[in-house]
Amino acid sequence: MAKDAYYTIGSVVKVFAVIEQMTKQSKWELAELSRAVGIPKTTVHRFLLTLQDLGYVIQSDEESAYGLTFKLFKMGSLVTGHTSIQDVARPYGKRLLEAVGETVNLCVCSGTEMVVVDRHVTKQALRQDSIVGHSFPIYLSASGKVSLAFMDSMKAGSLLENIRKESDGKIGPSEMADFIKEIEAVRENIIGYDNEEIYQGVCCTAVPVFDCNDDLVATFGVSVPSARFTPGKREMASRELYKAAEQVSLRLGASSYPPVKGK
DSSP states (O other): OOTTOTTOOHHHHHHHHHHHHHTTSSOBOHHHHHHHHTOOHHHHHHHHHHHHHHTSEEEOTTTOOEEEOSHHHHHHHHHHHTOOHHHHHHHHHHHHHHHHOSEEEEEEEETTEEEEEEEEOOOSSSOOOOOTTOEEESTTOHHHHHHHHHSOHHHHHHHHHHHHHHTTTSSOHHHHHHHHHHHHHHHHHSOEEEESSSSTTEEEEEEEEEOTTSOEEEEEEEEEEGGGOOHHHHHHHHHHHHHHHHHHHHHTTOSOOOOOTTO
């Protein structure tokens, strides 16, 4: 939020600055909190008393220190309880379809496969036909590369080992080494691609989606027939996907979205 926006209410901004600062440790002395947020002690004290009356702050009788209650957690849990990632991502997926003109998929990782949990289909006659619930291998897919690039490293290592085992010898050391190099490149560039590696005649582009813990929760992808996947289409799809995934991630509570290295 711009500080000088016409609608900005300064006191509201300051109250949330205090709340956000208080999440960094369990207890705060008044003077310490005032210094941390750069707001006069008398003002911070009034904020704390008001938040205490509302049930968001509690004061320790023994130490006269202040801390947050679980009321904010309860509110957040209520929001997540009736809002799914599909609900949050859907309007952005629709706008992405309009911008790129190609089928948009929201996918999640399940075992050694990616599962389509929401999609917006292009009206163009030449397109990939699949339905919500359809799955495809993590190995070599754009969404799979993105998932492996941004999930926990131990989980990714275990998943790669399972992928190798399930291949019945088709994925050897050299193939796995090349795949890992691709994953590392995706981590640098944020965006993953597959060029007919999963489906003949179909190219895909994908980016990560993060939640309020900055953990990977899904991928946003665009499927394009190879005949239409020109350098210009690839660049546009990558740009629009990045913007959409960033917006969804921030809407889900992510602290930030990773920048493309070198930009």
